[in-house]
Amino acid sequence: MDIAIPLFDRFTALDAIGPYEVLSRLPGYRVTFVAERPGPVATDNRMLRIAVDTALGDLPRPEIVVVPGGIGSRAMMRDDALIDWVRTAHQTSQWTCSVCTGSLVLGAAGLLDGLEATTHWAAMETLASTGAKPTSQRVVEQGKIITAAGVSAGIDMALTLAARIAGDAVAQAIQLGIEYDPQPPFDAGSPDKAPQVAIDLSRRVERAVDEGEPVKL
Amino acid sequence: MDIAIPLFDRFTALDAIGPYEVLSRLPGYRVTFVAERPGPVATDNRMLRIAVDTALGDLPRPEIVVVPGGIGSRAMMRDDALIDWVRTAHQTSQWTCSVCTGSLVLGAAGLLDGLEATTHWAAMETLASTGAKPTSQRVVEQGKIITAAGVSAGIDMALTLAARIAGDAVAQAIQLGIEYDPQPPFDAGSPDKAPQVAIDLSRRVERAVDEGEPVKL
Numbered sequence: 001m002d003i004a005i006p007l008f009d010r011f012t013a014l015d016a017i018g019p020y021e022v023l024s025r026l027p028g029y030r031v032t033f034v035a036e037r038p039g040p041v042a043t044d045n046r047m048l049r050i051a052v053d054t055a056l057g058d059l060p061r062p063e064i065v066v067v068p069g070g071i072g073s074r075a076m077m078r079d080d081a082l083i084d085w086v087r088t089a090h091q092t093s094q095w096t097c098s099v100c101t102g103s104l105v106l107g108a109a110g111l112l113d114g115l116e117a118t119t120h121w122a123a124m125e126t127l128a129s130t131g132a133k134p135t136s137q138r139v140v141e142q143g144k145i146i147t148a149a150g151v152s153a154g155i156d157m158a159l160t161l162a163a164r165i166a167g168d169a170v171a172q173a174i175q176l177g178i179e180y181d182p183q184p185p186f187d188a189g190s191p192d193k194a195p196q197v198a199i200d201l202s203r204r205v206e207r208a209v210d211e212g213e214p215v216k217l
Numbered sequence: 218m219d220i221a222i223p224l225f226d227r228f229t230a231l232d233a234i235g236p237y238e239v240l241s242r243l244p245g246y247r248v249t250f251v252a253e254r255p256g257p258v259a260t261d262n263r264m265l266r267i268a269v270d271t272a273l274g275d276l277p278r279p280e281i282v283v284v285p286g287g288i289g290s291r292a293m294m295r296d297d298a299l300i301d302w303v304r305t306a307h308q309t310s311q312w313t314c315s316v317c318t319g320s321l322v323l324g325a326a327g328l329l330d331g332l333e334a335t336t337h338w339a340a341m342e343t344l345a346s347t348g349a350k351p352t353s354q355r356v357v358e359q360g361k362i363i364t365a366a367g368v369s370a371g372i373d374m375a376l377t378l379a380a381r382i383a384g385d386a387v388a389q390a391i392q393l394g395i396e397y398d399p400q401p402p403f404d405a406g407s408p409d410k411a412p413q414v415a416i417d418l419s420r421r422v423e424r425a426v427d428e429g430e431p432v433k434l
Contacts, residue, residue, distance in 0.1 A: 014238035014395060017265075021231035021368065024262050025422075031264045040268045045241050047248045048234075051257045051266040100396075121396060138400045150396025151238065155369065160402045172405035172415035177422065178231060179317075179338060179367030181406030182399035183355045185377045188389035189398030198389035205242075205394065 003031045004062035004089065006082060007041040010072030013048050014151050015099040019066045022158035025174045026166055034059050036081045044070045044209075056085040061092050064161075068154070069100030069120060071209050077108035077130075086111070095161060096145050099154035103147040107132050115142045120150035121191050122206045136190075152189075155180065220248045221279035221306065223299060224258040227289030230265050231368050232316040236283045239375035242391045243383055251276050253298045261287045261426075273302040278309045281378075285371070286317030286337060288426050294325035294347075303328070312378060313362050316371035320364040324349050332359040337367035338408050339423045353407075369406075372397065 003023050005016050016033070024031045033052045035041050040049035067073075067086065076082050086109040090096045098106050103119040106112050107130025117132040117140055124134040138149045139157045148157035159180070163171035188194040194202070220240050222233050233250070241248045250269045252258050257266035284290075284303065293299050303326040307313045315323050320336040323329050324347025334349040334357055341351040355366045356374045365374035376397070380388035405411035411419070 012238070013234050017230050017234040020265060021229070024264050033265065047241050048237060048250065049268040051268050121393075138398065139402075149398075150394075152372065152395045152397040152399065156400050156402065163402060168403065169412070169414045169418060172403050172411055173418035173422070175401060175403055175405045176338075176408065176411045176415050176419045177367075178369045179406055180369040180399075180401055181355065181366075181404075181410065182369065182397075182401065183373050184392060184397055184399065185356075185373065185380060186385065186389050186392055187398075188392045189396055191393065193398065194389055194393045195386070197386045198393050201386060201390035202393045205390070 001029045001064070002059060002062035003029055003064040003066065004034050004059050005031060005066045005068065006056065006085065007033050007035045007050060007052055007068070008072050008076050008079070008082060009042060010044045010070050011041065011068050012070035012100060012151055013043045015068030015070060015102060015154055018152060018154035019097070019099060019158040021178055022155060022162055022174055023064070023066070025177060026162055026170070032059055032062070044072065056081060060085070060088055062089060063093060064095045065089050065093050065097065067098040067102035067105050069098070069102040069104070069151075073101040073104050076105050083109045094144060097147070097157060097161065099148045099157060100150045103127055103132070104130065106145065106147065111145060115145065116140050117142070117145070117147040118149050119147065122203070218246045218281070219276060219279035220246050220281040220283065221251050221276050222248060222283045222285065223273065223302065224250050224252045224267060224269055224285070225289050225293050225296070225299060226259060227261045227287050228258070228285050229287035229317060229368055230260045232285030232287060232319060232371055235369060235371035236314070236316060236375040238395055239372060239379055239391055240281070240283070242394060243379055243387070246281075249276055249279070261289065273298060277302070277305055279306060280310060281312045282306050282310050282314065284315040284319035284322050286315070286319040286321070286368075290318040290321050293322050300326045311361060314364070314374060314378065316365045316374060317367045320344055320349070321347065323362070323364070328362060332362065333357050334359065334362070334364040335366050336364065339420070
């Protein structure tokens with residue numbers, strides 16, 4: 001069974017690697033990174049490149065699709081090759097998923113019209129512009145579409161999906177295998193909880209990234 | 218300021234990418250993946266390859282070292298090139314860190330003798346064989362050495378390190394940027410918490426991986 005993770009210039013690494021680390025452990029499933037053209041694909045900050053061997057057209061009908069986000073997802077909302085691939089893959093997929101601003105791509109493909117969905121907290125308005133009904137839940141299931149909140153939420157989404165596919169015990173064994181017993185040193189992972197100084201810093205960075213600056217903070 | 222993450226054949230992706238995602242956002246720091254030879258480096262399950270441009274010898278004295286784990290770390294305990302590089306880098310580093318079985322490499326380099334340290338829950342005995350005193354804390358600080366538990370613990374470690382380097386507000390802004398407000402669907406991320414069926418499944422996989430099988434579960 002094939003799990004396809006499409007990558008594109010300026011994706012966010014953890015959006016893709018969190019779900020990969022969980023879903024690659026599912027017995028009987030293979031994760032394949034795909035891109036418009038085979039070759040290395042660079043992340044948002046240009047410090048990491050993933051070697052991709054498989055073109056979008058080489059894997060048109062995976063059982064599972066997971067679209068990561070990143071600042072590059074804004075351009076992907078208008079990228080015919082990716083949008084067409086997502087739309088086609090969704091016709092026969094068992095699950096179509098996104099992490100962070102990957103949901104903007106699902107939305108641009110017309111998959112979220114009228115559905116509840118989520119994205120990075122700073123991208124809720126853009127998500128709404130695709131016809132989705134944004135919610136601030138961390139993992140949102142609507143039929144076979146699952147969207148996750150920002151970046152690290154892909155891990156929670158993937159464990160949820162693993163349980164749907166293979167049952168709770170397998171998902172729990174995967175959680176144990178990656179020792180996912182989170183103990184962040186702060187409780188600052190959402191705008192509802194973070195101190196104002198951190199929110200201000202983070203919003204400044206989100207604006208700078210929108211203007212083409214590298215992702216810092 | 219340079220943060221070096223050495224990669225090797227059969228590393229675990231999230232061990233490296235969790236800290237990368239956090240630390241690459243630190244203002245003034247650059248993350249560089251290094252390897253014995255430049256070229257693509259494959260993960261434990263062979264489903265992902267990271268393109269590495271920088272040889273170990275090209276970055277001998279980074280300010281921060283983060284050694285990931287993975288089944289390949291067992292072989293790295295006897296790899297002179299990596300062990301020598303770690304030992305040399307540690308002489309001048311500001312912080313020397315590991316995730317998961319990356320601590321076995323620090324131990325093999327003689328860095329953990331008599332120190333408390335941690336690793337993946339299934340590798341505690343091997344860690345002890347290097348002279349370290351294994352603890353089951355998720356993040357263990359001993360002077361400038363920080364070790365983290367299995368796979369996903371690198372995210373918590375990196376946020377702890379970010380706070381040491383740049384202060385709580387910056388670390389909190391990074392946590393907010395990656396929306397790290399974990400909500401796993403199960404509480405099964407440590408052997409103390411996981412149901413026995415998940416522990417049994419996971420141990421079976423750990424044994425199979427030791428015998429050369431792909432990482433599943």
